[in-house]
Amino acid sequence: MKTEIEALKQKACQIRRELLKMIHTAKSGHPGGALSAADIVTALYWQVMRIRPEEPDWPDRDRFILSKGHACPVLYTALCLKGYFDREHLGRLRRINSILQGHPDMRKTPGIDSTTGSLGNGLSIGIGMALMGKLDKKDYRVYVMLGCGELDEGMIWEAAMCANKYKLDNLCAVVDYNQLQLDGTVDEVMPLEPLSDKWQAFGWNVLRIDGHDIKIILEAFGKAEETKNAPTVIIADTIKGKGVSYMEDICGWHGKAPSDKELMQALQELEEVDL
Amino acid sequence: MMYQKGEMVPTRNAYGQALIELGEQTEDVVVFEADISKSTRTDGFARKFPERFFNIGVAEQNEMAIAAGAAMCGKIPFVSTYAVFASMRACEQIRTFVAYPKLNVNICPSHGGVTSANDGATHQATEDLGIIRTIPGMTVLMPADVVTTRMAVHQAAAMDGPVYIRLTRGGVPVLYDESVDFQIGKAISLQEGKDITLIAIGDMVCKALVAAEELAKEGLDTTVLDMHTIKPIDEEAIVKAAVQTGSIVTVEDHQIYGGLGSAVAEVLVEKHPVAMERIGLKNTFAESGEYEELLNKYGMDVPSIVQAAKRVISRKK
Ligand SMILES: Cc1ncc(C[n+]2csc(CCOP(=O)(O)OP(=O)(O)O)c2C)c(N)n1
Numbered sequence: 155m156k157t158e159i160e161a162l163k164q165k166a167c168q169i170r171r172e173l174l175k176m177i178h179t180a181k182s183g184h185p186g187g188a189l190s191a192a193d194i195v196t197a198l199y200w201q202v203m204r205i206r207p208e209e210p211d212w213p214d215r216d217r218f219i220l221s222k223g224h225a226c227p228v229l230y231t232a233l234c235l236k237g238y239f240d241r242e243h244l245g246r247l248r249r250i251n252s253i254l255q256g257h258p259d260m261r262k263t264p265g266i267d268s269t270t271g272s273l274g275n276g277l278s279i280g281i282g283m284a285l286m287g288k289l290d291k292k293d294y295r296v297y298v299m300l301g302c303g304e305l306d307e308g309m310i311w312e313a314a315m316c317a318n319k320y321k322l323d324n325l326c327a328v329v330d331y332n333q334l335q336l337d338g339t340v341d342e343v344m345p346l347e348p349l350s351d352k353w354q355a356f357g358w359n360v361l362r363i364d365g366h367d368i369k370i371i372l373e374a375f376g377k378a379e380e381t382k383n384a385p386t387v388i389i390a391d392t393i394k395g396k397g398v399s400y401m402e403d404i405c406g407w408h409g410k411a412p413s414d415k416e417l418m419q420a421l422q423e424l425e426e427v428d429l
Numbered sequence: 430m431m432y433q434k435g436e437m438v439p440t441r442n443a444y445g446q447a448l449i450e451l452g453e454q455t456e457d458v459v460v461f462e463a464d465i466s467k468s469t470r471t472d473g474f475a476r477k478f479p480e481r482f483f484n485i486g487v488a489e490q491n492e493m494a495i496a497a498g499a500a501m502c503g504k505i506p507f508v509s510t511y512a513v514f515a516s517m518r519a520c521e522q523i524r525t526f527v528a529y530p531k532l533n534v535n536i537c538p539s540h541g542g543v544t545s546a547n548d549g550a551t552h553q554a555t556e557d558l559g560i561i562r563t564i565p566g567m568t569v570l571m572p573a574d575v576v577t578t579r580m581a582v583h584q585a586a587a588m589d590g591p592v593y594i595r596l597t598r599g600g601v602p603v604l605y606d607e608s609v610d611f612q613i614g615k616a617i618s619l620q621e622g623k624d625i626t627l628i629a630i631g632d633m634v635c636k637a638l639v640a641a642e643e644l645a646k647e648g649l650d651t652t653v654l655d656m657h658t659i660k661p662i663d664e665e666a667i668v669k670a671a672v673q674t675g676s677i678v679t680v681e682d683h684q685i686y687g688g689l690g691s692a693v694a695e696v697l698v699e700k701h702p703v704a705m706e707r708i709g710l711k712n713t714f715a716e717s718g719e720y721e722e723l724l725n726k727y728g729m730d731v732p733s734i735v736q737a738a739k740r741v742i743s744r745k746k
Contacts, residue, residue: 180547182547223551248547248548248549248717248718249547249717249718250716250717250718250719250722250723250726251716251718251726252716252717252718254717255549255550255551255716255717256547256548256549256551256552256717257548257549257550257551257552259549259550262716269551270551271548271549271551271552272513272514272518272551273487274487303464303486303487304487306464306485306486306487306488306491307487307488308488308490308491335464335486335487336464336465336467336468336487337462337464337465337466337467337484342484343464343484343486344464344484344485344486344487344488
């Protein structure tokens with residue numbers, strides 16, 4: 155188990171490096187929220203989810219919806235390293251005629267389970283998939299990653315009520331709780347606390363975890379799978395820009411590409427990281 | 430701030446500037462934002478008048494209905510977000526709680542058309558003009574540059590009733606100086622010719638002007654109308670151009686359905702049918718890419734306009 159977790163940590167580090175290079179090449183994109191989600195996405199794609207990269211449309215696969223679609227460089231990197239598409243595509247993020255759109259496009263990119271980019275929609279789409287899983291007596295699971303700013307959208311709470319109504323224990327939401335949105339901190343723009351209580355009141359099984367500790371992340375997904383008769387939400391405390399000192403906790407890195415020099419420094423820091 | 434002709438400036442900048450001017454002029458101006466104030470340029474107003482600036486978070490429906498409530502209390506609300514979200518996420522709030530009660534809500538979204546370029550289709554508002562235009566009582570416009578955008582925002586504030594002003598993310602050339610006679614609902618004639626009329630809106634007005642230069646090289650004499658307001662549309666200007674040139678090409682950064690092309694066609698069909706073509710997205714979503722690349726790929730660049738103009742001229746009776 156120890157070595158497995160070390161391997162996942164290394165994978166997450168590699169993903170952080172690749173996604174920064176991708177955004178740097180594109181000269182635009184959203185590094186902050188991609189870096190905060192990197193450990194969770196790694197855990198999902200390398201350990202938790204049942205997938206077949208060689209068969210992206212496999213009907214029995216687990217689904218992942220990146221509802222905070224602007225963070226897609228982290229997902230594109232994971233899909234690429236998993237073998238869904240060739241590496242050369244990573245250099246074409248946001249370019250014309252590219253399979254890698256500025257926000258996820260399920261018709262252009264193999265492995266993307268749902269188009270996203272307009273915030274607040276992913277949880278409802280996940281409910282649709284989870285409901286049909288039950289209807290068709292399939293045992294796939296559905297994972298939806300939400301941003302904390304995204305929780306401002308009323309539709310999230312409509313979906314939260316609905317998932318409870320149908321007792322969707324095959325649905326697991328993850329809130330990337332990095333405390334920042336676009337204009338400032340969550341507390342400044344739209345306070346969310348008490349967040350765990352809110353989800354609990356909506357009938358969800360709530361787990362609050364350190365979203366950068368791979369071991370704890372894996373345990374949480376395990377508990378979510380064991381929970382019957384209720385959907386689970388994992389509220390993951392994270393740091394926006396995690397892994398790059400000058401980006402950490404800085405709102406300005408929400409949607410900005412690093413310069414050549416900044417990229418060099420970031421890559422050095424991510425190499426030096428103690429694994 | 431003074432702008433130099435030809436300088437490339439996003440029209441959202443002029444919106445931010447006009448908001449501050451309005452904030453100084455009247456206490457009744459209040460601004461609602463949906464977590465993107467740096468992008469929509471409401472951040473200047475927020476710093477200057479924090480007590481009249483309300484950041485509602487990523488919640489556009491909530492934001493729009495809150496603005497309606499503020500207007501019901503006699504305020505002059507301005508609502509900012511991206512045009513996709515204003516026109517579609519908050520569409521019913523606009524229709525039923527802003528337009529139906531004829532409230533003085535000014536909706537000024539950024540990222541109109543494909544000017545949001547590399548963000549991709551999810552962030553490109555390419556149906557909004559059509560959607561908002563069908564709502565009774567709405568005034569709908571997209572100024573071509575910063576000078577006229579600033580004027581539009583001031584006029585909208587002074588006007589009763591709901592207004593939708595679509596703004597650009599990317600820079601567009603400054604076309605006018607302060608002496609321009611800009612009035613909501615009245616087209617601006619940039620040049621007059623006898624062979625063909627190009628009717629353009631927003632970021633496409635400058636493209637139409639370049640196309641007119643190209644046509645001139647081939648001896649074709651072109652009228653160019655800046656049809657910044659598509660509702661209420663300037664019927665008189667359209668009919669006059671149709672009579673004078675007998676052929677029209679509309680040019681818009683939008684689907685060819687519902688927006689400028691449709692609005693002009695409606696007028697022509699009822700008042701003075703002539704040969705016509707529409708430049709715009711043709712039943713397709715665009716994608717991520719550089720703005721100019723997108724115009725090229727989707728048949729909205731200068732050569733496409735020139736070709737359409739020649740086709741229409743050849744169809745003239
Ligand atoms: C419906 C909608 N409104 C606005 C936006 C613009 N937007 C993109 S990211 C963002 C902030 C999101 O914050 P959060 O969910 O916390 O994401 P993170 O900090 O994890 O990147 C906003 C407002 C959008 N993509 N969709």
